[in-house]
Amino acid sequence: MTRQPSSGDRPTVKDVAASSGVSATTVSRVLAGNYPVSTATRARVMKAVRELDYVINAQARALGGGGTKTVAFIVHDLVGPAFAYVGQGVEQQATAEGRLCLVCTTHGDPERELELIELMREQQAEAVVLVGGGSNSRSYVERITQIARALDKSGSRLVLCGRPPLSPEVPATVVEYDNEGGAYAITSYLISLGHRDIAFLGAGEPGHTTVDGRLRGFERAHEAHHLPMTPQRTRAITFDRESGYQATRDLLARGEKFTAIFAATDVVASGVLVALREAGLRVPDDVSVVGYDDIPLARDLTPELTTVHVDHEELGRTAVRYALNRDRHAMSQHTVIGTHVVIRNSTGPAPKPARTRPGK
Amino acid sequence: MTRQPSSGDRPTVKDVAASSGVSATTVSRVLAGNYPVSTATRARVMKAVRELDYVINAQARALGGGGTKTVAFIVHDLVGPAFAYVGQGVEQQATAEGRLCLVCTTHGDPERELELIELMREQQAEAVVLVGGGSNSRSYVERITQIARALDKSGSRLVLCGRPPLSPEVPATVVEYDNEGGAYAITSYLISLGHRDIAFLGAGEPGHTTVDGRLRGFERAHEAHHLPMTPQRTRAITFDRESGYQATRDLLARGEKFTAIFAATDVVASGVLVALREAGLRVPDDVSVVGYDDIPLARDLTPELTTVHVDHEELGRTAVRYALNRDRHAMSQHTVIGTHVVIRNSTGPAPKPARTRPGK
DNA sequence: TTGTAAGCGTTATCAC
DNA sequence: GTGATAACGCTTACAA
Numbered sequence: 208m209t210r211q212p213s214s215g216d217r218p219t220v221k222d223v224a225a226s227s228g229v230s231a232t233t234v235s236r237v238l239a240g241n242y243p244v245s246t247a248t249r250a251r252v253m254k255a256v257r258e259l260d261y262v263i264n265a266q267a268r269a270l271g272g273g274g275t276k277t278v279a280f281i282v283h284d285l286v287g288p289a290f291a292y293v294g295q296g297v298e299q300q301a302t303a304e305g306r307l308c309l310v311c312t313t314h315g316d317p318e319r320e321l322e323l324i325e326l327m328r329e330q331q332a333e334a335v336v337l338v339g340g341g342s343n344s345r346s347y348v349e350r351i352t353q354i355a356r357a358l359d360k361s362g363s364r365l366v367l368c369g370r371p372p373l374s375p376e377v378p379a380t381v382v383e384y385d386n387e388g389g390a391y392a393i394t395s396y397l398i399s400l401g402h403r404d405i406a407f408l409g410a411g412e413p414g415h416t417t418v419d420g421r422l423r424g425f426e427r428a429h430e431a432h433h434l435p436m437t438p439q440r441t442r443a444i445t446f447d448r449e450s451g452y453q454a455t456r457d458l459l460a461r462g463e464k465f466t467a468i469f470a471a472t473d474v475v476a477s478g479v480l481v482a483l484r485e486a487g488l489r490v491p492d493d494v495s496v497v498g499y500d501d502i503p504l505a506r507d508l509t510p511e512l513t514t515v516h517v518d519h520e521e522l523g524r525t526a527v528r529y530a531l532n533r534d535r536h537a538m539s540q541h542t543v544i545g546t547h548v549v550i551r552n553s554t555g556p557a558p559k560p561a562r563t564r565p566g567k
Numbered sequence: 568m569t570r571q572p573s574s575g576d577r578p579t580v581k582d583v584a585a586s587s588g589v590s591a592t593t594v595s596r597v598l599a600g601n602y603p604v605s606t607a608t609r610a611r612v613m614k615a616v617r618e619l620d621y622v623i624n625a626q627a628r629a630l631g632g633g634g635t636k637t638v639a640f641i642v643h644d645l646v647g648p649a650f651a652y653v654g655q656g657v658e659q660q661a662t663a664e665g666r667l668c669l670v671c672t673t674h675g676d677p678e679r680e681l682e683l684i685e686l687m688r689e690q691q692a693e694a695v696v697l698v699g700g701g702s703n704s705r706s707y708v709e710r711i712t713q714i715a716r717a718l719d720k721s722g723s724r725l726v727l728c729g730r731p732p733l734s735p736e737v738p739a740t741v742v743e744y745d746n747e748g749g750a751y752a753i754t755s756y757l758i759s760l761g762h763r764d765i766a767f768l769g770a771g772e773p774g775h776t777t778v779d780g781r782l783r784g785f786e787r788a789h790e791a792h793h794l795p796m797t798p799q800r801t802r803a804i805t806f807d808r809e810s811g812y813q814a815t816r817d818l819l820a821r822g823e824k825f826t827a828i829f830a831a832t833d834v835v836a837s838g839v840l841v842a843l844r845e846a847g848l849r850v851p852d853d854v855s856v857v858g859y860d861d862i863p864l865a866r867d868l869t870p871e872l873t874t875v876h877v878d879h880e881e882l883g884r885t886a887v888r889y890a891l892n893r894d895r896h897a898m899s900q901h902t903v904i905g906t907h908v909v910i911r912n913s914t915g916p917a918p919k920p921a922r923t924r925p926g927k
Numbered sequence: 928t929t930g931t932a933a934g935c936g937t938t939a940t941c942a943c
Numbered sequence: 944g945t946g947a948t949a950a951c952g953c954t955t956a957c958a959a
Contacts, residue, residue: 216722217720217721217952219951219952220952220953221952230930230931231953231954232930232931232954232955233928233930235953235955236929236954239954242928243928244928244929245929248929260717262685262721263952264689264691264953265689265690265691266635266690266691266951266952266953267630267951267952267953267954268689268953268954269626269953270626270630270935270936270937270953270954271935271952271955272953272954272955275626280670284655285651285654285655285658286648286655288648291645291646291651292645292646294645294670295646295672298645298670299672302671302672307690308669308670309667309668310654310668310669311662311667311668312658312659325622326667328622329622329623329624329625331626357620360577360620361622362576362577448866448867477867503808504864504867506808507808507864507867507868508867509868509869579935579936580936580937580938589945589946591936591937591938591946591947592945592946592947592948593944593946595938595939596944596945599938602944604945605945608944608945624935624936624937626935626937627935627936627938627951628936628937628938629937630936630938630950630952630953631937631938631951632937632938632951633938
């Protein structure tokens with residue numbers, strides 16, 4: 208007698224087996240397709256599957272057979288363009304490798320991050336991708352190390368995306384981009400245009416790996432060209448449009464001398480442009496502006512923004528690819544993706560003499 | 568004798584039980600915390616949990632106990648700003664309700680969409696959120712109806728986010744925004760500024776629900792003000808920046824008469840602005856431009872874009888909230904979220920006489 | 928080629 | 944309070 212599945216109570220292999228007159232094992236074999244089954248039987252089983260509208264229970268399968276085929280993606284938020292692109296890459300590669308993609312947001316809360324890692328451990332995610340720069344503080348590094356070990360013990364792999372490597376003994380996959388190199392390159396470009404007084408908006412949060420790298424590239428470029436740096440021209444900000452705006456106004460209000468501004472991100476640069484425009488300064492005639500990331504916004508700004516291109520999507524793809532196809536004996540992995548300067552219309556030769564605050 | 572867990576082989580309740588000298592049942596109770604357990608026992612168990620670094624197996628729990636506490640989010644892609652915000656809302660609400668969030672992208676492929684629905688059925692997702700406008704074609708509606716029924720049978724709920732409701736007999740939750748109303752309002756605003764010749768960029772794909780709604784609002788506003796519409800001024804596009812750019816160039820090249828452009832999305836509007844600028848036309852002095860969506864980009868364009876605000880994040884939140892806390896007896900649900908016009912600097916009084924192609 | 932039976936790790940049921 | 948024991952739905956030896 209055939210069971211009559213009703214709403215909310217799914218048919219199981221047993222139902223299919225009963226309905227097609229075979230054993231549950233055979234049904235399983237037909238569905239998995241990895242075992243010889245006679246054509247006639249297969250047909251009968253498939254017919255029953257269709258009639259009952261049977262779908263396998265992923266939980267039960269995971270428990271009985273292999274693992275769970277899941278990749279977790281933990282990120283600050285989904286709407287930052289850079290994050291969204293990394294996410295896109297992660298999802299894409301996970302799908303390509305036959306995995307499902309779990310996504311969680313921390314909103315910058317370290318506690319929440321920890322909770323999520325535990326959750327992902329429960330879920331047996333094959334890889335747990337952490338996106339975005341982290342702190343460089345001793346305690347933070349220790350924490351991440353611990354997490355990496357815990358995940359490793361649970362048979363899952365920690366992937367750090369867009370931050371520097373940990374010690375080689377830590378079981379983790381690290382995929383970063385040449386953050387410092389990009390900053391060095393674009394700063395050098397400004398210097399080659401004759402700029403000598405360049406403001407840097409994006410200091411602050413000392414120990415934040417992304418910021419640190421960009422600032423370091425900025426500094427190294429100055430050293431390489433034997434140019435002095437003045438601390439008054441580097442500003443701590445919060446990496447949103449508004450803080451770029453405020454920092455620029457502050458720079459102008461204090462009468463700092465500068466002919467160019469290096470904004471730590473494209474989003475910050477968008478605020479910079481507004482402030483300069485309000486102050487009656489022309490870009491790039493009076494002041495050159497550069498950003499970092501090359502998100503689509505960079506092309507929509509007026510003028511179009513000269514910036515450092517980072518292939519965020521590739522970053523996400525690479526992260527998953529490496530984590531899933533790694534040498535099981537290798538402890539740590541580390542890859543760096545290149546960056547390059549994209550020249551658009553927000554940069555030009557330094558005006559002479561250098562501008563100061565208008566009207567001062 | 569205590570088991571020694573090694574890499575990749577997780578301790579189980581049994582290990583914890585053995586290590587703390589109680590039964591597996593007791594361990595389960597301590598962990599669930601929903602049953603009386605003596606303080607002493609609880610302490611011993613927790614100690615063992617910590618020592619073994621035990622984490623529960625979510626799959627096994629799902630199989631044994633209740634369901635899976637998962638919400639699935641199926642979307643065209645993650646990087647479209649509107650999608651990203653809906654996703655943010657979905658994730659946020661899912662988390663708030665103690666659910667995990669699975670995310671998958673279709674890249675516009677209907678086959679892929681079907682596959683994903685099946686996958687989500689296997690995963691026993693409590694809710695499956697489909698984001699973005701769909702087709703209105705008979706076959707498409709039938710397909711969705713079938714999907715809704717299939718999911719319902721599997722005990723999971725289909726949620727349509729940002730598209731019109733299906734028939735009341737179809738078990739689905741629909742959350743849309745007042746798409747047509749927003750288009751009506753912003754068109755009326757243009758008309759109130761004296762514009763009589765308004766181009767609409769975003770026709771095409773007849774049957775696409777989002778586009779249809781916006782065009783209908785545009786048309787209704789014309790009717791309400793007894794204004795004629797000329798088909799030559801509505802253009803089919805592909806909803807990216809480039810197609811907005813091309814459509815505008817085409818409009819100009821053909822010498823169409825217009826004093827304002829209604830771009831179907833903010834992204835399209837960004838392309839429109841570029842084309843107008845290249846043609847030497849000033850916005851809003853020569854031509855007014857409006858968009859739709861009010862994504863952050865709208866404020867970064869020059870001039871800042873007048874557009875229709877849609878709270879995409881709230882859309883996502885509402886979708887999940889309704890799907891999870893619905894009346895189990897109600898078949899279909901339907902909610903509409905309001906939209907409103909945001910006036911910025913891309914719109915102004917219609918110039919007179921109406922501009923045509925410059926130099927013509 | 929097919930079936931039987933024993934897990935997988937948890938929770939629920941029913942005793943004690 | 945606590946502990947056996949039987950599900951949950953699937954896979955995978957081991958047999959036939």
